[in-house]
Amino acid sequence: MKLSCRQAMARALRLAARPQGATHPNPMVGAVVLSSHGELAGEAYHRRPGEPHAEVLALRAASGMARGGTLCVTLEPCNHHGRTPPCTEAILAAGVARVVVGMRDPNPAVAGGGTERLRRAGVEVEVGLLEEQCRQLNEDWIVRVTLGRPYVALKAAVTLDGWLATSRGDARWISGEQSRGQVMRLRSRADAVLVGTRTLLADDPRLTARLRGARQPWRVALDPQLRCPVGAAILQPGGGPTLLFAASGAAPERERALRQAGAEIVHLPCTARGRLDLPAALAELARREVVSLLVEGGGELHRELLELELVDRAYLFVAPRIFGGVDGVPLAGRQPGARRVAEGWVLSGVRWRCFGEDALVSGVPVRRGGGGEGGVPDPGRSPQEGKRVDSDGGQIGDPGVAAEQSPRSGQGGRYS
Numbered sequence: 233m234k235l236s237c238r239q240a241m242a243r244a245l246r247l248a249a250r251p252q253g254a255t256h257p258n259p260m261v262g263a264v265v266l267s268s269h270g271e272l273a274g275e276a277y278h279r280r281p282g283e284p285h286a287e288v289l290a291l292r293a294a295s296g297m298a299r300g301g302t303l304c305v306t307l308e309p310c311n312h313h314g315r316t317p318p319c320t321e322a323i324l325a326a327g328v329a330r331v332v333v334g335m336r337d338p339n340p341a342v343a344g345g346g347t348e349r350l351r352r353a354g355v356e357v358e359v360g361l362l363e364e365q366c367r368q369l370n371e372d373w374i375v376r377v378t379l380g381r382p383y384v385a386l387k388a389a390v391t392l393d394g395w396l397a398t399s400r401g402d403a404r405w406i407s408g409e410q411s412r413g414q415v416m417r418l419r420s421r422a423d424a425v426l427v428g429t430r431t432l433l434a435d436d437p438r439l440t441a442r443l444r445g446a447r448q449p450w451r452v453a454l455d456p457q458l459r460c461p462v463g464a465a466i467l468q469p470g471g472g473p474t475l476l477f478a479a480s481g482a483a484p485e486r487e488r489a490l491r492q493a494g495a496e497i498v499h500l501p502c503t504a505r506g507r508l509d510l511p512a513a514l515a516e517l518a519r520r521e522v523v524s525l526l527v528e529g530g531g532e533l534h535r536e537l538l539e540l541e542l543v544d545r546a547y548l549f550v551a552p553r554i555f556g557g558v559d560g561v562p563l564a565g566r567q568p569g570a571r572r573v574a575e576g577w578v579l580s581g582v583r584w585r586c587f588g589e590d591a592l593v594s595g596v597p598v599r600r601g602g603g604g605e606g607g608v609p610d611p612g613r614s615p616q617e618g619k620r621v622d623s624d625g626g627q628i629g630d631p632g633v634a635a636e637q638s639p640r641s642g643q644g645g646r647y648s
Contacts, residue, residue, distance in 0.1 A: 233272045237332050240264040240304040241362045247277040248306050253421040254280050257521035259370040263290035263305040265298050273297035287319040291326045299327035306334040306366045309346040320349045330356040334366030339377045372524040381514040382525040389549040395560035401434045410588035411549045416443050422526040424450035428533035440471040448472040454508050458486040462493040477513050535565030543597045550591045
């Protein structure tokens with residue numbers, strides 16, 4: 233089967249998206265090898281950390297047909313030793329004549345190293361084919377590599393009048409069964425799920441991905457005074473590890489009891505307002521190789537993350553319910569809100585999708601009346617370039633972007 237380079241790159245993107253987060257803390261990468269006559273010779277994708285990279289597997293599949301041919305790969309080949317040897321050496325050994333790269337490695341410490349190594353060896357290199365799709369594929373990983381924090385997705389189920397729960401804190405269930413099934417998919421693609429103290433105590437959430445064979449995320453809670461009960465669902469078997477962020481003044485006896493119940497506890501500094509330092513919490517999660525973080529409430533946590541411009545995407549499940557009144561639990565805290573329509577936040581790149589009777593609206597929160605615009609960091613681009621498109625609520629970091637669409641310094645390099 234003969235393929236153009238554009239067709240080969242689109243095929244590589246589809247392959248790369250298959251693991252859906254299982255590659256973390258590595259990016260998702262796909263590679264396709266074309267023979268010197270343009271025939272499909274081999275293809276592969278990176279499956280999980282420590283296993284061979286996509287280029288190496290594709291070249292193995294192509295065998296001798298790779299010599300004199302073209303390698304199309306969604307991300308710049310690595311030129312450094314990590315858990316595996318440099319991909320550039322495998323490419324040179326295979327005798328490939330041309331390498332087409334979707335996007336450069338965004339890490340300033342290693343960006344351009346792979347392409348430069350190949351060019352010095354006489355290999356023809358092109359960069360930027362279907363670049364926007366390649367960036368969307370790994371937008372969560374790009375955030376961690378460039379900003380040193382996880383990609384933060386905010387998820388909430390709200391009524392038509394904007395409440396997360398009733399005046400008595402009752403939130404089960406605002407959304408329908410189909411929406412809750414989609415939340416399980418979001419959780420399974422996240423590395424960690426985070427809640428605040430009030431949500432932890434009011435809802436007693438399990439924070440598990442209840443799907444067959446699902447990858448279980450870290451279960452994380454902000455709990456300054458360690459009020460989490462030792463019998464809480466977040467501590468029960470059947471999920472990922474449990475991490476509680478606490479203030480330094482938390483009671484030692486509570487800490488001992490919770491550690492014995494299976495929790496890991498990390499002390500964080502507090503802000504001048506007496507709240508846990510959220511950037512410090514995110515940096516700690518990134519240190520633990522958390523690439524994508526799903527935040528599930530409550531409203532005060534939502535508001536603080538929005539104020540700090542730490543939300544990369546919002547997933548709002550809007551149910552056809554009205555609670556009325558003024559004393560429910562609001563989506564974004566109880567502090568004074570916007571005074572004018574032109575202020576506050578709007579979602580850009582909005583997409584809608586129905587789940588049963590609910591509507592999922594997703595997009596990138598953008599602050600109006602002061603504050604910047606969210607988005608994947610991209611040094612060298614103007615703020616108006618590279619707008620992101622949602623994948624119908626399908627995935628944290630939106631790696632499920634259709635590869636066939638027309639194109640247009642931090643922690644670690646491409647792979648570890």
